[in-house]
Amino acid sequence: MTQSPWPAAEHAGDDLLSAFVDDALVADTRRQAERHVAACASCRERLEETRAVVGALRRLPAPELPRSFTVGPRGASARDELAWRRLRRSYAFSRYVAAGFAALFVGFTGATLVVPPGPPDSPTDIRAAAPAQAAGAAASAPAPAAAPAAAPAPVAPQSAARAAAGAAPASADQAAGAASAPAPAGAGAEPTGADVLEGAQRAASNEARALPPVATSLVPTADPRRRFQSGAVLAGLGLALSLLLAFNLRRRSRPPATAWPGFAPAPADRPGSH
Amino acid sequence: MGASSGWDDDGVRAAFSLARRGDVRGFNTLVETTQRPIYGLCYRTLGNVEDASDATQEAFLHAYRSFAAFQGPPEAFRAWLYRIASNACLDLLRKRRRRPSESLDGMLEPDADEAPFQIASGDPGPESQALSAETIRRVEAGLARLNPEQRLAVVLCDVQGLSYDEAAAAMAVELGTVKSRLSRARAHLREWLREMGEPAEPPQRLHLQSPTAP
Numbered sequence A: 001m002t003q004s005p006w007p008a009a010e011h012a013g014d015d016l017l018s019a020f021v022d023d024a025l026v027a028d029t030r031r032q033a034e035r036h037v038a039a040c041a042s043c044r045e046r047l048e049e050t051r052a053v054v055g056a057l058r059r060l061p062a063p064e065l066p067r068s069f070t071v072g073p074r075g076a077s078a079r080d081e082l083a084w085r086r087l088r089r090s091y092a093f094s095r096y097v098a099a100g101f102a103a104l105f106v107g108f109t110g111a112t113l114v115v116p117p118g119p120p121d122s123p124t125d126i127r128a129a130a131p132a133q134a135a136g137a138a139a140s141a142p143a144p145a146a147a148p149a150a151a152p153a154p155v156a157p158q159s160a161a162r163a164a165a166g167a168a169p170a171s172a173d174q175a176a177g178a179a180s181a182p183a184p185a186g187a188g189a190e191p192t193g194a195d196v197l198e199g200a201q202r203a204a205s206n207e208a209r210a211l212p213p214v215a216t217s218l219v220p221t222a223d224p225r226r227r228f229q230s231g232a233v234l235a236g237l238g239l240a241l242s243l244l245l246a247f248n249l250r251r252r253s254r255p256p257a258t259a260w261p262g263f264a265p266a267p268a269d270r271p272g273s274h
Numbered sequence B: 001m002g003a004s005s006g007w008d009d010d011g012v013r014a015a016f017s018l019a020r021r022g023d024v025r026g027f028n029t030l031v032e033t034t035q036r037p038i039y040g041l042c043y044r045t046l047g048n049v050e051d052a053s054d055a056t057q058e059a060f061l062h063a064y065r066s067f068a069a070f071q072g073p074p075e076a077f078r079a080w081l082y083r084i085a086s087n088a089c090l091d092l093l094r095k096r097r098r099r100p101s102e103s104l105d106g107m108l109e110p111d112a113d114e115a116p117f118q119i120a121s122g123d124p125g126p127e128s129q130a131l132s133a134e135t136i137r138r139v140e141a142g143l144a145r146l147n148p149e150q151r152l153a154v155v156l157c158d159v160q161g162l163s164y165d166e167a168a169a170a171m172a173v174e175l176g177t178v179k180s181r182l183s184r185a186r187a188h189l190r191e192w193l194r195e196m197g198e199p200a201e202p203p204q205r206l207h208l209q210s211p212t213a214p
């Protein structure tokens, strides 16, 4: 602020009054201001009112803290961190649900295939038709997936393997892709979560593309091989869906990364008051 | 407000060097020493608990994430926080200006029939002298009427007790800008409180002169 002396005839401006209240005027200007205020009731009143305003602001009660603002180990707020942990627990739970769901689905599909209505071609034929490589892939894949999910898991690998065993090589690969997806996630490696999700989505979209022919083949048919194919694809779809569900939940539970434009630290300045 | 409260404390210095090494608990000790004034700044600038909590949390999270970039000594940490929090407040206010919220409008409505603004003396006065609930409400309503920059200036200087220099650093503006924002904010508040009723009790009991318009 410029602290040029002002003509005695003029009233003091707000900036001058403000600086006067803060005792921030240079000696010369301050003397002139004092002289003017002593003589001018209007300026005196404004000065006193300005003082009163400042006094009231200083005495505003400090608000109560609504909570503590400490941060969590991930650099999220401690509160978010808690909510996230809770969600993670529910995510772990949802994996059990998803695994159980997948197992049920696969088991059910498998059962309908193994006990075909109508003139049976022998079920053993179906298993015999399995390409060895598909069986290998499917058998190895579900195991790590289900491992962390523990309890309901054991059902899944067997049925999945059985279902996938009879599938045409193409769908078997897809099923294996979907089934192998949870492996890194089960290991608890977080950074790979997104990859896993992508993998699951890719698998899902593959299934979606594979769907139309499946739909036609769902029409009752005497050919158990075709029914088995569609059953396997359905099973894979169910598996992929339940995984998607689980991973979506997990993704939503991740605290949002807040991006803040770069901030240059303030220059160190001396503490003090006016 | 205590300009350097706690910062000479050995515990705080220890926490600071812990935080330097990336220790969350060390950082959280710093949070605990500073969260009251920082929240106070946000609350008085934003006018409601919810926004103030968001801005405060955002400020501390930002400080935590960019703590490595902070090169200053422990004494400068508070000023750095004030700057981060000021930014967080202005960000929120800009968002709110685009989509005005009810909370701010609520603050603007004064109760006409309540007691007039009265402050026993023109003196800034001792902190012990409590304001009446009505005066508090009117001052808050007056703050809500200021533009964000003026409000931030007056909250930093008069409510939080920062020096002009500290406020200039917090707002990242020139010293002169702080002074002019502050003086305009005070003048607006003065006029607002006068409008609301009796201004502060009349100055030095006077000699005859009726107040003349400047």
Ligand SMILES: [Zn+2]
Binding pocket: A010, A011, A012, A036, A040, A041, A042, A043, A044
């Ligand atoms: Zn005058």
